[in-house]
Amino acid sequence: MELSKILSLGQTALELGLMNALVVLALFLSYSMLNVCDLSTDGCFTLGAAVGAMVALAGHPFLSIPAAMCAGMASGFLTALLQTRMGVDSLLSGIVVNTGLYSVNIAIMGGKSLINLNKTPTAFSMLKDFLKDSVPALKGYETLLIALLAVFLVGLFLVLFLRTRLGLAVRATGNNPDMVRSSSINPIFTTTVGLTISNSFTALSGCLLAQSQKSADVNIGSGMLTVALASLLIGGVFFGRKRIPLRVFGAAVGAFLFRLVYTIALRFNMPTFMLKATSSVIVILAMFIPYLKKQYPNFARRMAVRRAGRGPKAC
């Protein structure tokens, strides 16, 4: 394979990795910090894509991005409301919102399941035109630049936010809610804040992906939670116990690594539809290996006892 082709593949992996990194950062906040597994992620991702596409289609390429983020915040707020004030179980509230969002997303897209943005100006197409005319050296890098900027801003926001008293309270809520209460802070408030913020990132990611690939369809977000969780866990392998800024960086790196491995696998003729199975396997392994490490010594001892014929008969 020629070098240029490898570079181009690397660039694609980096672009998609960076866009996924936004969801990974969202999960870093909700899953790693707040200890809530937000199952509305898939639907919220599509919501961002749908809102972003429709607002861009209406002729507001820049407004589309904050609009998508606001929609995500509303969705996150609802997920939080269900589990903190309406007695719905934490996992179930995510599932319920996710299911509901499917209809909402189609409704937003005007009853269609696919929106074409081929001729619609977006931040990507506008930057592309700008680069072509003014900075030819960066031609073809518009997706990369926007994704990089978005990840940088979101990452920076997270690092700064988690240092504030509110950020500390969000972290403590996932760590020990009793301690939050005894610090005179309402964990309902911190959970709501955390989920609202994290879902705005998820929606931002959906919006950017749809606009960069010039189409939004109602299934764009399906499986996104597992993919992002796999990336988050990969990042955690390298930066798990480090300080917050490094862990945020690790989450972004994990997203890139996941995409890179996936891109390479595609080169070796792995069919595209295997993406989701791959992410599932990675998540399973990331959970199973630490469990096995803990359990194996006991298992080995039990087997030794059984081999020696001293144990109770197997029933």
Add this chain to the structure above:
Amino acid sequence: MLKLNHVKKTFNPGTPDEKTALSDITLHVKPGDFITIIGANGAGKSTLFNAICGVFYTDSGSIVLDGRDITMTPDYHRARMIGHLFQDPMRGTAPDMTIEENLALAAGLGGWLSVISRKERQLFREKLALLDMGLEDRMGHRVGLLSGGQRQALTLLMATFSTPKLLLLDEHTAALDPGTAEKVLKLTRETVADNHLTCMMITHNMQSALELGNRTIMMEGGRIIYDTEGEERSHLTVQDLTERFRTASGRALDNDRMLLGVTG
């Protein structure tokens, strides 16, 4: 200071598991009181603390703290006025966060978006140094790395950082080894004295129940069966207490931990 008027609480009412945890508790705590509470397992001691803290709302009766009716105030609001320490050192701190971050949350200084300032850091360092456990040099360490005694001392500091009106100690030294327990108890005594705190402490150690504080309460079956202070209390011995228990409750005190006076 603290007034409980006919407080009642029944768990699982109307089911076979129905249990009257607090039956008609009336208690007046005076400012500056240091009350020790004793009683067998299941007597309602911890339940009483949980009712005061707002872990659950009581079925009837009222709780008044410093002139304010807090009967229906949510727990995190009461936490501003009430510090609560548990037997389990893990309950009061967030293990994955640093000592400094834990203290910053408990101190509650500054607004939501403020970060830990140099001045606050200096204040934390001074307060930690008072614990005499070397924690002031480990402010960036995760709390999960600390020993039980260190965590409990830190929890005590956190609970009393912004001086509470009332400090509740629920056997907070029972899970520690004797030496550490002694040290945490000494810290507790100093903290209570220095800040003129009103304090209630559950203990299984009848000896320290009599030595510590100025008033002792005995509970059984969700009631206060004996309440003593002043002259009468100063002449009491552990023997007298067990005798009191037998006459008041109509049965012998069958708790080895209490009789043997295990630290707690």
